[in-house]
Amino acid sequence: MKALKVSKIKNGTVIDHIPAGRALDVLRLLGITGKEGFMILVAMNVSSSKLKGGKKDLVKIEGKYLTPREAETIALIAPTATINIIKDGEVVEKINVSIPDVIEGIVRCPNPTCISRKEDEPIKSKFRVINKSPLRLQCYYCETELEEEDLSKYVVG
Numbered sequence: 001m002k003a004l005k006v007s008k009i010k011n012g013t014v015i016d017h018i019p020a021g022r023a024l025d026v027l028r029l030l031g032i033t034g035k036e037g038f039m040i041l042v043a044m045n046v047s048s049s050k051l052k053g054g055k056k057d058l059v060k061i062e063g064k065y066l067t068p069r070e071a072e073t074i075a076l077i078a079p080t081a082t083i084n085i086i087k088d089g090e091v092v093e094k095i096n097v098s099i100p101d102v103i104e105g106i107v108r109c110p111n112p113t114c115i116s117r118k119e120d121e122p123i124k125s126k127f128r129v130i131n132k133s134p135l136r137l138q139c140y141y142c143e144t145e146l147e148e149e150d151l152s153k154y155v156v157g
């Protein structure tokens, strides 16, 4: 199958090898709506020899560079992603996102009675990574587990 052509960008970030179907979750978590005005190219379910099911998503954002926290957030919902930093039309840096052993903040516990969700005295959420592929997290406070497929609902960035 012929590779799909998506225009190159000049300066910005290309998030490649996103699991198929999760590109819009990636944009949502970055807080990007499209109203910011910078050029965004999104390709979904394009063929990939590297990814499971032979398909991947891809997001290209002209004029934006990710913070380390944004890269960590992306790792949680797109653990296979590669972040390419583009300057003057060249890939100057390639980051394979990595999942830390402990995740603080970023993910909301699904258990409504968890102490990390108390409204009056909020405690920062904290999860242990109990498996990396597929990703599985466990709340440090109430031991509720979260699976990779359900994660995008609870990742708050």
Ligand code: CTP
Binding pocket: 007, 008, 009, 010, 014, 016, 058, 060, 082, 084, 086, 088, 089, 090, 091
């Ligand atoms: N890219 C882009 N604009 C540029 C340069 C690169 O949009 N000016 C995109 C490419 O289309 C590709 C990604 O950035 O999706 C990474 O580029 P490159 O490293 O050249 O591609 P590959 O070697 O295929 O990357 P990998 O080995 O990570 O699969």
Ligand code: ZN
Binding pocket: 109, 110, 111, 114, 115, 116, 139, 140, 141, 142, 143, 144
């Ligand atoms: Zn909890």
